[in-house]
Amino acid sequence: MALFEIPDVRIAGISACVPKKTLLNRDYKWIKEKERDQVIHTIGVETRHVAEPGQTTSDLCFQAAEQLLDKLAWERNDINLLVFVSQSRDYIIPSTSAILQDRLKLPKTCMAIDINLGCSGYVYGLSVIGSLMKTTGLQKGLLLVGDLSNVTSCYRDKSTYPLFGDAGTATALELKPGHQPMQFNLQTDGSGYDAIIIEDGGVRNIPDRSSFNMKKYGEGIYHSRMQISLNGIEVFNFSLREVVPNIKTTLKHFNRQLDEFDFLVFHQANRLINETLRKMLKADPAKVPYSLRDFGNTSCSSIPLTIVTQIGGALREKPQKLMLSAFGIGLSWGTALVQTDGIIIPEITEQEAVSTQSKKG
Secondary structure: OEEEEEOOEEEEEEEEEEOOOEHHHHHHOOOOOEEEEEEEHHOOEEEEEEOOOOOOOOHHHHHHHHHHHHOOOOOHHHHHEEEEEOOOOOOOOOHHHHHHHHOOOOOOOOOOEEOOOOHHHHHHHHHHHHHHHHHHHHOEEEEEEEEEHHOOOOOOOOOOOEEEEEEEEEEEEEEEEOOOOEEEEEEEEEHHHHHEOOOOOOOOOOOOOHHHHEEEOOOOEEOOOOOOOOOHHHHHHHHHHHHHHHHHHHHHHHOOOOOOOOOEEEOOOOOOHHHHHHHHHHHHHHOOOOOOHHHHHOHHHHHHHHHHHHHHHHHHHHOEEEEEEEOOOOOEEEEEEOOOOOOOOOOEEEOOOOOOOOOOO
16 A cells, blocks of 8 residues: 655645636526536535636646745745646646746756646645655745646536536645654555546547547536546445545554544535545534535645635644545545644635736747
8 A cells, every 4th residue: 555654844835726707507507407406406516716718727826826935935946846736737748847837937956747637636746745855855845736627528518517616726845854744545546547537639549520529428418528528426436435444544554533633625526425425434524624615626626725715714823633535537546644833825816817828939
């Protein structure tokens, strides 16, 4: 098992940015009002922030990072590591992390890498950047995590369109000798890779005209092979089968207790899944924050977005023990146990649909 801990790495701050444009699920006319009400009740999503054409994940992460760096008053020349986690990068090539390194005016001594992960991306991203900082001695790093899931979601697909929101986040980390270790338990089951998938557009299935043809997959579920396909039953069963055992194994391995944690922050999959998991764990509802109602499922950015919007005040005021649980596409899932100590968390910002990335060539 990928059970390990990373000592001496501290989260200094977290920020989040969403597109200014919002959509209300009660206005979703593809399905009738009665079914619409049922969908909203089941998934727990009323409002979503969605990107406009030309607005990118990197734009949102850039704004979140700019705001956080200003609040932290960090010297940009001191930042030598940038990790970008997303499934909606700017281009097939080059890496989006390289673009962000330049836009953020970080030094050319900065190491910048992309990680292609969705729902589990924040927990995995923390493990990667934390490990790199601890083993290399790099003092300060930025973890930029976000997705634009609506770009690939079809309006005529009731299983995906009402669910997803768009967001970008920034997490600043620094080496601090003696800081309590971040503890991880990370897992993968690639046999379920097609539970959440965009079938065409990669090298396996290079797109052609047929890739854009609409096909019916169920009642009220239409999409092309260039749009996201979600097997809801399989994802639900996977979540209930794997997430709670992963959490319990993590607690046992590190000799921790669930009730010692101030907050249990789940990936915001949907309300039915998350509430079922909470009840299976017998977790106190007051300790399980939700951002689903106002933002939807924002893929890999859902955990930091939830932290910023729901429990930011508590984390600013005093140290908190956090359990972070992420699960989904891949299939991939994991738990992170994190100790904070009064970190910087600016209020969430909204971004107008104006891309600041200049086009070259």
